[in-house]
Every structure is written in structure tokens, then in C-alpha cells.
Amino acid sequence: MTTPILELRNVNKSFGPIDVLHDISMKVHAGEVLCLLGDNGAGKSTLIKTLAGVYKPNSGEVLMDGNPVDFSGPRDAQRMGISTVHQFGGTFPLMSIGRSFFIGAEPTKGFGPFKVYDRKKANEIAVKAVQGFGITRIDDGDRLIGGLSGGERQSLAIARAVHFGARVLILDEPTAALGVKQASHVLRIVLEARRRGIAVIFITHQVTHAIAVGDHFAVLIRGAVAANFRKGERSREEITDLMAGGEALADLGAEVESYMATHDGHPPPVPAK
Ligand SMILES: Nc1ncnc2c1ncn2[C@@H]1O[C@H](COP(=O)(O)OP(=O)(O)OP(=O)(O)O)[C@@H](O)[C@H]1O
Numbered sequence: 001m002t003t004p005i006l007e008l009r010n011v012n013k014s015f016g017p018i019d020v021l022h023d024i025s026m027k028v029h030a031g032e033v034l035c036l037l038g039d040n041g042a043g044k045s046t047l048i049k050t051l052a053g054v055y056k057p058n059s060g061e062v063l064m065d066g067n068p069v070d071f072s073g074p075r076d077a078q079r080m081g082i083s084t085v086h087q088f089g090g091t092f093p094l095m096s097i098g099r100s101f102f103i104g105a106e107p108t109k110g111f112g113p114f115k116v117y118d119r120k121k122a123n124e125i126a127v128k129a130v131q132g133f134g135i136t137r138i139d140d141g142d143r144l145i146g147g148l149s150g151g152e153r154q155s156l157a158i159a160r161a162v163h164f165g166a167r168v169l170i171l172d173e174p175t176a177a178l179g180v181k182q183a184s185h186v187l188r189i190v191l192e193a194r195r196r197g198i199a200v201i202f203i204t205h206q207v208t209h210a211i212a213v214g215d216h217f218a219v220l221i222r223g224a225v226a227a228n229f230r231k232g233e234r235s236r237e238e239i240t241d242l243m244a245g246g247e248a249l250a251d252l253g254a255e256v257e258s259y260m261a262t263h264d265g266h267p268p269p270v271p272a273k
């Protein structure tokens with residue numbers, strides 16, 4: 001077995017008295033997509049922020065290539081090849097594609113010194129990188145980010161991370177706000193990143209999207225890994241149930257049904273908080 005690019009061992013994270021992550025262990029290998037599933041508030045964002053150097057774990061270890069790492073901050077993690085793409089691609093609507101591609105980028109990585117902004121060259125490189133991911137509709141680097149669709153923005157952000165040397169790509173709900181067609185574009189890009197040997201950590205609420213691209217799955221419930229399995233080991237229904245805390249919902253269903261049976265088909269009143 002190869003060494004995972006990134007691994008968490010028994011990580012705990014709390015904010016003051018609030019325990020958010022409990023004893024999390026997980027790993028991701030090169031060329032693999034790890035889907036991180038879990039309901040609102042399960043701790044997904046906290047977990048990836050811990051992976052990306054934003055938070056330090058209270059206990060436990062983060063390892064890269066088998067060696068313990070202690071990131072001093074997100075830039076440190078990024079320098080080591082961990083890139084996070086946030087929802088909406090994290091770019092500015094009034095900026096051109098070419099400009100946004102190079103903003104905040106390490107000027108010496110990927111290509112030569114770029115001290116003076118060379119619009120033509122920036123556009124060329126940005127468009128080439130995006131097209132390399134199969135998004136051929138982006139062919140003009142002068143276009144503004146604001147004019148791109150949500151899927152195109154995500155695609156651009158992923159292409160950019162890969163261009164600047166990401167080895168681990170963390171995608172926080174990249175398909176959440178997208179329609180079917182756009183989501184499938186983004187999923188294809190995830191697969192292309194995987195083909196290029198990048199380790200992808202893909203966070204989503206949408207089981208269908210996870211199943212389409214995932215090699216490994218981890219379900220977080222209240223800050224703990226409630227299930228951890230490989231592609232094909234669980235059915236879609238089982239995964240959905242796990243995510244929704246299936247048992248609680250099944251109980252609710254039974255309760256509603258029995259109420260309706262004795263109340264002329266009326267659903268029970270919503271309980272006051
Ligand atoms: N800085 C913080 N201080 C205190 N509590 C926090 C902090 N950040 C997160 N939490 C708490 O930790 C829990 C997990 O939050 P987190 O944002 O990681 O969940 P999530 O799985 O990403 O949810 P969502 O699907 O809604 O994005 C929540 O109860 C949240 O209130």
C-alpha cells in the first residue's frame with residue numbers, strides 16, 4: 001500500500017468548551033477522491049480547515065507523505081500543496097479571468113517571474129489551463145468572472161489550483177448551488193484532477209454527486225466519523241440514511257403515520273420549540 005498524501009490521526013478540535021471534532025482518523029491517496037459527507041453542523045468545514053492549516057488540532061496528528069506536519073497557517077499548507085476551493089470559486093466578479101488566475105499566486109511556482117502584469121500572457125495561460133480541463137467554452141481571458149456561470153467559476157478555480165501545483169484539492173460543496181448540467185461539469189473536472197494524480201477531498205450534501213466521483217466515503221455525524229467505506233460497499237439508500245441520521249427519520253415517519261391514522265389523516269402539529 002502506498003503512503004497516503006494526507007492523513008489525520010485521532011484529531012480532536014474544540015473551540016473553548018465546544019467539542020467539534022472527536023477522534024477523527026482518515027486518509028487520502030494520490031489519484032483518489034475522498035467524499036466527506038454529513039449534515040449541517042456535522043463538522044465538515046471545521047475538519048477541512050484543520051487539514052488546510054486554518055485551525056490547529058487540540059490533539060492528534062496531521063501527516064503529509066507519512067510525516068507529521070504542523071502548519072503555521074493556510075499559506076503554509078498551500079505551499080505544501082494543499083489547496084482549498086471554496087463555494088463560488090472565491091473570486092471577484094469584476095476581475096478578468098486572466099487577472100484572477102494569477103492573483104495571490106506564488107509568482108515563482110508554475111512559471112517564471114511575473115512582476116509586471118502581462119495581460120496577454122496571463123490570459124493565454126489561464127485559458128489554456130481551463131481548456132486543459134475540457135472547459136472549451138472559456139476562450140477569452142479578458143472576460144469578467146462575474147459573467148461566468150457558477151460551474152465555470154468552480155472549474156476555473158480548480159484549474160487554477162492544479163496549475164499552481166496542488167497535490168491535495170479540497171472542495172467545499174463545489175456543486176451545492178448548481179443545476180444538473182453545471183454540476184456534472186464540475187464532477188468531470190473532479191475526475192480529471194483525479195486522473196492527474198491529485199488527491200481530492202470532496203465535501204457535499206448530495207449523495208448522487210458523491211457516488212458519481214467518490215472512491216472513498218466518510219460520513220461525519222456530530223463531529224465523529226460515523227461510517228467509512230469504499231465505493232460500492234454501501235447502497236445509495238444506506239448512505240442517504242446514514243447522512244440524515246436515518247433512524248431518527250424512520251422513527252418520525254412511524255410517529256406521523258400513527259398520528260394520521262387516528263386523526264382523520266391530519267398530520268401532527270409542529271411542536272413548539
Ligand atoms: N469558530 C467556532 N467556534 C465555535 N463553534 C464553532 C466554530 N466553528 C464551528 N463551530 C461549531 O462546530 C459545529 C460544526 O460546524 P461546521 O461549520 O464545521 O459544520 P459543517 O459540517 O461544515 O456544516 P454545514 O454543512 O452547515 O456547512 C457547529 O455546531 C458549529 O456551530
Ligand SMILES: [Mg+2]
Binds near residue numbers: 046
Ligand atoms: Mg460547512
